Amino acid sequence: MEHINTSFLEDNYSKIKENSISGRWITLTDIEPLYIKLQKAGFQTAIIGESEEGRAIYQLKLGEGQKRILIWSQMHGNESTGTKAVFDFLNFIQVFYNHEITQTILNNCTITIVPMLNPDGAQAYTRVNANNVDLNRDAVEQQAKESKLLREVLDEFNPEFCFNLHDQRTIFGVEGTSNPATISFLAPSEEETRKITEGRKETMNVIIAMNTLLQKIIPNHVGRYTDEFYPTATGDNFQKLGHNTILIEAGHFADDYDREDVRKFNFYALLQGIYHISTSVEFKEYQEYFSIPNNIKNFYDVIYRSKNNEKDIAYQYAESVESGKFALALNKEKEGNLSLFLAHKEFKKIK
DSSP states (O other): OOOOOOHHHHHHHHHHHHOOOSSSOOOOOHHHHHHHHHHHHTOOOEEEOTTTOOEEEEEEEOOOOSSSEEEEESTTTOOOHHHHHHHHHHHHHHTTTTTTTHHHHHHEEEEEEOOSSSSSHHHHTTSOTSOOOOOGGGGGTSSHHHHHHHOOOOHHOOSSSEEEEOOOOTTTTTTTSSSSSSSEEEEOOTTTOOOOHHHHHHHHHHHHHHHHHHHHHHHHHHOOOOOOOOOOOHHHHHHHHOEEEEEEOOOOTTTTOOOOHHHHHHHHHHHHHHHHHHHSSSOOOOOOGGOOOOOEEEEEEEEOOOOTTTEEEEEEEEEEEEETTEEEEEEEEEEETTTTTTEEEEEEOOO
């Protein structure tokens, strides 16, 4: 199992980061200029369809190898960290084109990327599409144009591996630690018994490689998402169809509500996962996957602590777009003894 040198990544990230996009609210208008830039740089770009409201959905292709990898982001419009990581990855390919890592990836893999599957949801900063459909629960009925389009890409491209990029809320922590779940992984189940199939083993193997790298940079900040089977979920159904699907959930890191640190860790994980696929002949080792601690719901954004914890007050940020700007509003969530919960910010009440 080959791992990328973490010092190399940390020393060079400032050259790789796509600085034209930042923060939480990323829209089609923000990333369309990047498609033009990438096309001029020699990447294959195409508009492969439109959203329910007529916004363009783009596809990028790179590489010429036999191993096929499909990546998509912003299936939920308000989950943009993976999108930023994707463009960081594409910058890495350009900046370090002649590097052994890049050439190994391009020679051994063909990669198809849909950086923004839900541009309507991105514009409105909502989880759902313009018709109030959660695309991540529309894999069976395929009510939405965007869901149909993703399935068409899957069937035509027939990838061996998929990366399904999401964001998770700040409420999640890493079990057995006092740390937030900064990145969480999942090898989706294929049916209700959560059987460890050969496909899931291969998915877990890739996750092990990504986790090993991240543990060197953000130790004990990586969680394992629940593998409860969701019959209508995209990842579960793609895994069931034989396309090994790696779910990456970008979470919280200290003082990083814009998720600019997290995008970096997301990029590192994505690059390592793709590199691992490109260099591996087999994907049999999987047991270490279960050593990744569970994702648990044990955080609030803010807790005001009372003297004996009897009158603790917890608050959570609500995200929205107001007057064309991303905004956070602190809302009261719970009151009482919250000694079993952690917070990203804690204060002692005077009385």
